[in-house]
Amino acid sequence: MSAGDDDYTPASRLRLLQAEFLQPGRGQHHERAAKADTPSVPIRIAIYDHIRAAVDEVTEHTRAVAPDAGPRPERADMVYDWMREHTAHLDAERQRAREALIYRHGLEHALAMGESKVIRRQACPGCGTWGLFWRRDREAAVCVNRFCADDDGVSRTWTLAQIADDHIARKESSARRAT
Structure with missing residues (x-):
């Protein structure tokens, strides 16, 4: 992804995942190749599972509040x-x-495509600076601002849910102030 990353919606990222990253051997996270005596898997299972989980979560959330959807x-x-x-x-x-x-x-979806830089464009929910980095091993974003640390000096971490909640709240706040 490039400079126009804000143009990527969750739907367009999901479409890109299906088109480019669901195929075997494509994308950045290659799965182990099958041995010659066993047939290869026709799709990348991890990407398929990711897509299925996202669609299922949206469906469950929608049906919980709108059963007649x-x-x-x-x-x-x-x-x-x-x-x-x-x-x-x-x-x-x-x-x-x-x-x-x-x-x-x-x-x-962006992280599933290997685009961890998408986290860099998010403001830290704690301090509001642009110092977030994705830590794959923790499955969380870490703020590197030294003033955004706990009492022991350990960097604060944020889940994607916390980042998303903060982003939507900031967006709404900006919209209210603009009117």
Whole structure:
């Protein structure tokens, strides 16, 4: 991804995951190749599982608040529009939670594609600076601002859910101040 990263929506990232990263041997996280005496897997299982988990989470969340939502779309990348359409009636707090879920999925899709730089473009929920780095081993973002550490001097870590919640809250706050 490049300079226009903000143009990538969770749906477009999901579409890209399906088109480019679901195929065997493509993308940045190659899985171990099968031995010559066993047939290769026709798709990358980890990416398939990621896509399936995202679609299932959106479906479960939508059905929990809108049981009459009807069938979800066949195309995985259309589930976010389906979710918004069937949850538009919710109060502001629940819509904010929905948008945070969608934003978190966008971050997860980018990380699944190996784009950890997407975390660098997020403000730290604790200090508001642009000092976040993705730590794959912790499955969390770490703020490297020395003033954003706990009492023992240990860097604070943030989950993708916390980053998404903070991002949506900041976006809403900016929109309120602008009007």
